[in-house]
Amino acid sequence: MRLLALGDIHGCVTALETLLSSLNLQKGDQLVSLGDYVNKGPDSRATLDRLIQLFDQDLLIPLKGNHELKLLTAGQLQQPQTQGELLLDAHTLNSYGSTHGPGGLEDIPEAHWRFVSHHCQDWLETEQHIFVHATPLADRAMADQTPQGLFYEKFHHPLPHISGKVLICGHTPQRNGLPLNLGHAICLDTAACEGQWLTCLDVLTGELWQANQNRQLRYFPKAPLGNIPPGNPSTHFS
Numbered sequence: 492m493r494l495l496a497l498g499d500i501h502g503c504v505t506a507l508e509t510l511l512s513s514l515n516l517q518k519g520d521q522l523v524s525l526g527d528y529v530n531k532g533p534d535s536r537a538t539l540d541r542l543i544q545l546f547d548q549d550l551l552i553p554l555k556g557n558h559e560l561k562l563l564t565a566g567q568l569q570q571p572q573t574q575g576e577l578l579l580d581a582h583t584l585n586s587y588g589s590t591h592g593p594g595g596l597e598d599i600p601e602a603h604w605r606f607v608s609h610h611c612q613d614w615l616e617t618e619q620h621i622f623v624h625a626t627p628l629a630d631r632a633m634a635d636q637t638p639q640g641l642f643y644e645k646f647h648h649p650l651p652h653i654s655g656k657v658l659i660c661g662h663t664p665q666r667n668g669l670p671l672n673l674g675h676a677i678c679l680d681t682a683a684c685e686g687q688w689l690t691c692l693d694v695l696t697g698e699l700w701q702a703n704q705n706r707q708l709r710y711f712p713k714a715p716l717g718n719i720p721p722g723n724p725s726t727h728f729s
Contacts, residue, residue, distance in 0.1 A: 492519040496622060498670070498679035498690040499525065499556065499661045502532025502582060506689040507541060509702035513710070514691060516550050522691075523615055525661035526556020526624035526642075529583050531684040532704075536586040539603045546610060555611040556624040556662065557642040562607055569596060613641050620694055621652060625662040626676075629653060651675040659694060669718040670699070677714065 495514065500507055516522060528542060529535035545551035565571050565578040572578050579596075587594025614623040614633050621633060627640035629650040646663035652675070661680040665671050668687035671678040681701065683689035688701035692714055699711040 492521070493696075494617070494620075494694050495520065495522045496659045496679055496692045496694055497522055497524045498681055499527040499664070499683065500532070500538050500689060501527055501530060501558070501684035502535040502538050502586065503683040503689055503704055504532075504534045504537040504541060505704045505706060506683050506702045507538060509706045509708060510689055510691055510700055511541075513700050513702065513708050516545070518549075520550055521552055522550055523552045523622045523659075524554060525622065525659070525679060526554045526611070527558045527661060527680075528553075528556070529562055530558045530580050531582065533582055534586045535583040536599075536603075539606060543602060543606050546606065552615055552622075553606070553611045554615060554622060554624055555607070555613060555642070559607045559611055560642060563604075565596060566599075566604060571596065616654075616656070619656055620659055621654065621656050622659045624660060626660055627652070627658070646671065646676070646678040648673065649676050657694070659692070665718055667718060668701070669715060671718045672714050672716050674716065 524542060528538050542551060542553060546553060561578040571584060584595065585593045587598040616633050623641055625640060625642050626644040626646045626649050627633060627636045629652050646660060652658055658676040660678055663678050664680045664682040665678060666682045666685060668681050670681055670690055679690045679692055681688045681690045688703050691700045697713045699714045701709045
């Protein structure tokens, strides 16, 4: 059984499918997705469809990101933006559209609302790891965290968590395409929606897989410390 963590997808379903083809998930594997499935990238709808399929197969533990909170807010307000904030961007709405034009909130399937509101957790804690979208306060137990730490706080070289567990998070894009690994905390948002890589980490072995929207794959036998690669990874086209 593998315990895997998946960084921010942001509608990059081609990178997601390419990555999944390399992972070859098996019964007993658990893939923890760290949130931010919608907005920015080209196909939020197909991304949620694929994640729901994995969830139904008992392969996925999905977490919420701040962009899932935006999606839920849009549903509550019945509008894709407020005066001060864009909740669902044109890429997302277009992905729910058809040949007749872009989609609207009414075109988002009930299964998508249910997945985000009922099945996506705020965080996951195991014996050795904490999985969460953003960067929680280091001196508070997870049950005592605020929404700021769970969904919005950036990864600015956080201190070790009070639990002694390794933090696995996303939210703060590493624009050189490599995760930032501090040992006690690892950020897996590697800017897939900005032309970089979607990252998956085996948190027990340190193995690292990456894929991009060009269907390229690369693999590191061990997650690099800092965000400097340990030599050249193996890279190929899917």
